[in-house]
Amino acid sequence: MSADAIILQRGASHQVARIFIYVCLILFAVVYLMPLLVVVLTSVKDLDDIRNGSILSLPQRVTFEPWRQAWSEACIGLRCAGLRDFFINSVVMIVPAVAISTAVGAINGYALTQWKFRGADLIFAILLFGVFIPFQIILIPMARTLGAIGVANTMVGLIAVHVVYGIPFTTLFFRNFFLSLPLDLVKAARVDGAGFYQTLWRIILPISVPCFVVSIIWQFTNIWNDFIFGTTFTSGENVPVTVALNNVVNTTTGVKAYNVDMASVIMTALPTLAIYVFAGRYFLRGLMAGSIKG
Template identity: 60%
Template sequence: MSVDAGSAAISARGPRIIIYGLLILFAVFYLLPLYVMLVTSLKPLSEIQSGNMLQLPQAPSFYAWEKAWGAACIGVTCEGLKGFFWNSIRMVVPAVTISTILGALNGYVLTKWKFRGHKLIFGLMLFGCFIPFQVVLVPMAQVLGRLGLASSTPGLVLVHIVYGLGFTTLFFRNFYVAFPDELVRAAMMDGAGFFRIFWRILLPASLPIIVVTVIYQFTNIWNDFLFGASFTSGDAAPMTVALNNLVSSSTGVKEYNVDMAAALIAALPTLLVYVVAGRYFVRGLMAGAVKG
């Protein structure tokens, strides 16, 4: 018996080494571009032009980062990305907050305060998730124009809230479906009303799904290019659009180190959100998925 067990352990170790080896290999492969971006952003231009992409910087400096942040030319102004970074923050914070709150309320109503036609409403909201961005561009532009929100950050916020509502509703509905109805009934008997039950009973138990929704919405809205490019112009543009303009509008020598630093700055907030809240992400997705 023990001999069998021993040899089984040894024979299990072989495949394990291969599996881990392959995993490490792929991880390195996928991290390689990030590595190249990082080292390139720290090199002076001369070093980049000399050839070896993978080489570590000989004289690392944050010159490119500083320029990308504060002095690079985007269009005709040469003030770097910082203005546009704040544009994005001003867009993403209200858009994520409002769409998450509305999604939570929708999920609450669709599961705990069912009304005639609640399935149809939910079906239509789900359907909204599958409408491609491009389809809504023209009608959306007309609506924004009529509301007087064209080419502004509030307009962009509105677009992202409307577009995100389907997803946030889906997340919260599936989470609240598994939430026991008896708790809501007990709270009702205790004398709590619609918003009290939501605020005191459901919301405190919703942390996992809030994290999922916030990560999902933050990533999507921060990284969006199409709506940003379509519904804003000039100084109101979000980070993604500015990054594109920076990379494509360089005159004379192409400053790869500045481009790389700018791209990294653009990617940092989403990276940060994942690092801070990531471990809740999978857990939350699972929590919603088990009963749904």
């Protein structure tokens, strides 16, 4: 067999392998996205359209009335005011929880790597242990603690829970990222007379944007999607939107409005979906930025 024939044969085999890979990827994507397609289609159908068609049939008439009902009229228990107030609860909760846990994690990671002190490795090991503690174990101790300090069944208490549970993760992210930075940066700042926070603010933080993106996306996703902390430590009008979504789906008055339920699901998932669509590539870059050392 000539060299040209061998080259052509190898090229053909590579082409077949590439086509096979693409077919598999497309198949997996279709299977993965099928539930989302069902939810979206159902959310823009009226009840007659849902009864007369299949779950994958296109709507005869697109309507956003289920979305309006989900936002402002859906019944949650005896209260029929929609998800609006509970969506606001989640926003009020997530902004300080993400900001505080990320800020504390940045300071911890900086202190444990660039400003070494005696016992730093032991403290990091203790913090790292918190990453592996199942959150089911801490429910009762945390509930007793929140009651003892007077913030049980409040948004402040729920924010505190997410901050405490998130600090081990954010500390791990920043510690691994800061290990990849040259120590000469901090040493030069010390020689110039910069202190702990001055060095952190002027030298370290400006080059730590990738790690901040990772921490913010991670915390935002975990806190927004949380259900067990919200349903355990809050009740009534203080619950986040994920708990309210569960109550919408489980509340039935008359005919079951599947279109309203599906619209509620999409509304609840939109913030995390949006943050991954617009910042997903920065999340991957940030993960890789701290993967060289540590």
